[in-house]
Amino acid sequence: MADGTVNGTWSVVITGEQWALLHAHLFPGDGDEHGAVLRCGIARSARGTRLLVRDVVIAEDGVHYVEGERGYRRLTAPFVAENIDICAQEHLAYIAVHNHRGADVVDFSDTDMASHVRGYPALLDINAGVPVGALVFAFNAAAADIWTSDGERHTAAVRVVGRPQRILTAAPAPTGEADLTYDRQARIFGDRGQALLAGSKVAVVGLGGIGSLIGEYLARLGVGELLYIDPDRLDPTNLPRVVGARRSDVLPLLQDDARPKWMQALGARLATPKVRIAARVAHQASPTVRVTSIARSVVEADVAALLTDCDQIFLAADSALARRLVNSVTHQYLIPNTQVGSKVTVVDGDVADIFSVSRMSTPGSGCLQCNGLIPAWKLTEEATSARQRRRQRYVDDENVHAPSVITLNAVAASRAVDDWLMSLGGLTEPWASADHWVSYHPLTDEVIELEPTKSPGCPHCGPSRFALGDGRALLSKPS
Template sequence: MVTQSMTLPASLHVPPALAEQLFSHLFPGDGDEHGAVIGATVVETQRGTRFLARRLYLAKDGVDYVPGKRGYRMLTAAFIRDRIKDCEREGLAYFAVHCHGGTDHVDFSRDDLASHERGYPALLDNLEHHPVGGLVFARNAAAGDIWLQDGRRIELDTTVFHGGHRRVLQSAPAPRPAADPTYDRQSRLFGDRGQAVLADQKVGIIGVGGAGSLINEYLARLGVGHLVVVDPDRVEISNVPRVVGSRRRDALPWLTKSGRPRLLRRLGQRLATPKVDIARRVARQANPDIKFDAIRSDVTLDTVAASLTDCDYVFLAADSMQARLVVNALVHQYLIPAVQVGAKVQLDQTGSVTEVFSVVRPLTPGVSCLWCNELIKPNKLQEEALTPEQRRQQRYVDDVDVHAPSVITLNAVAAAHAVDNYLMSTVSLVPEGYVERWMRFHPTAPEVRDRAIYEVPRSDQNCSECGTGGRLGAGASRRLPTRITSTS
């Protein structure tokens, strides 16, 4: 139930397929007004209330959207009744949608607001537990009048259309922010407004080893305002060549080096610096004002995953199947774009190198899914659920104690491309019509043209993860695939 605890600001988040359907319906090129209804999941966070568009009902002109009695157009009573029933059944907020002319500015007319006064109190009674409201769109602007069950009315601050070409709409262009001389050179690329957007971002990083530590530094130096970094591990001496900001003394080599008594080595491993603490040190050296949440734990725990549900973006730099499972669910369930990054050196049974590559896989809600692309393996999930002793008994080849080769330059290729993708999308430098691609880089390919391979990821509307009948936009109404944190 939505209560007076609803926090501000309020934002609407729309996955790409629904955004495309909505805009094609509202702006078909005839210059006329058209209508629809959005059913949205309500997610309350400390950063504000997020409405996640889960259902889109297009009103057919002349049948569901007809000439109004007091205004130009209106939704029919039967269409409203049926949509209220749909929203009540699924536990969604109800938003009536229409369009106005114009481009960068939009607001409700007096007739619009009068219709809200007449109709929304009754709709609140019918819906019982969730907000109702009206949304009005121009081509590059959106406004919302939202009525809450506790009697308050709030305005919608932003509408975010997710996708390769990400768009953030407000009722009018935001005023020009003050310039920060610290970021003068980069703001010459994306402007002071772009820099202000980065300062307002909350970004998660899962894993701050080789690739994640680079991502952490890049984001901090770009001026991202809030980082949430998750990693359960402490640094080891073999991590130092590729974990940015780590120092030999962080790994306590005088205790952990080979030849020391086993008891001393274990003590050194327990006292070595956590990777998240190194990441925090690096981030604050780059930006002393950054807000930094260092979580020395596993993203597969429910409380840890919950700390990411109000992020604007998530970087997955931990290469476990369970981490993939959780982040993939976060992407679709909470409409949070993400990217999986990594680098791998594959060896044959003789120890010879067979393949070297770096990967960058952007994950967009409803568009790209690790399940649909067979990058979450059920047998690997089962294997990771075993204890180390059970893995050794079953003689798994990919035992956690067997370390594959890893080189900082391979991680840097993946990290740089991943952060570039995030940056260009966030500051709106991606051109309209951009098609999201996954990237794979092979530095040892004999021909230069073969060193970068691009593919368009697959998705399936019937998928239980990314499909409209699955997790997509479900928010807290579905449980994330996490382990329950022990309270003992």
């Protein structure tokens, strides 16, 4: 994908809302040239370097973007100075933007490139070696010239992480025919869509009832790289719901109720990790998929860091600490996430409510924190030791499992993966909401859609963390 199918690649990542603002400014319908500056956080990994758009600064025509002395138009010196100073103070990359006419192919003019040679070494020095550069857009294309302190210049694609998602390059990239294995779905998404799936890295956090279904769906769709994270091992009550689980995975001879408690405890400690079962299923579904299985908690710092170069995260863990971590990664690294779950509420022995939920969140939008889905009391409870929880009676009985049914999990898992697929494949309608939060209630046969709200000062999706990438510590525990 745009941010790293080959090590060393560069990309510029922008939210759907930012893209709408920038595109409307560059292409208002007058056929003229317009300008702007992007101030960007930075994320580096083995998959490449991503410049994460933190601010889109529009250059007002005739004030900040004026007639050029050597070229057609230019950004004024005071406008450039103000923005490069802010970038230097906040350790952000500086990207100048303008547009050319045309639709699907674009490149810098000779005059543009000469201006880069004259100006960017000085800007790179002012910015203390943090990258500087330029983007030029046509209506459906983008070219980049990014300068770094090692004297190198880099091209980059632009990735729009809205709904639908878009990838803009200087010219249409050639796409080979999809593997015939995927012929039936390539008829929907096209060969290019199948190539996007093959180039994607997707994380599933929580490989229980819902996460195991999502993991299998992704492998069978042809996703190229999967990251599975879950610290738990299979227990006998998981067998009806975890995809690919075998009775042998729970060591039934040790965990039989007739066995001594110490033997049952040994069996629980030796049972198969859920991530190993999920990896087994993925490899059975796809001989080419690359799976990284982490049988640890996602809130551990080195585990959390593995999420930061994914293209999508599915959050199927009900822990408030996991929600907080994934929620913050989405907005700090501009990586969409979908939180999924199903729940059966029982009151006095009667079923009061049943629902399956899928909450797709795009970077910069109203998040789980804004909408009250990461309660402080639960964070406190989970951060407290088991002995303290028992003493303070935070839970009545930790050994009593909540009701759960595989079909309820399948509703949430299918909806979550479908929403992502439609977005990745560019099949959503322009009027579709960027964030799709939907719950299904089978007792009443209701489908409820919710538009998430956004709090301006949110510590997750607000300015204190948004698009800062590696420039801000993750909300994780030390390893």
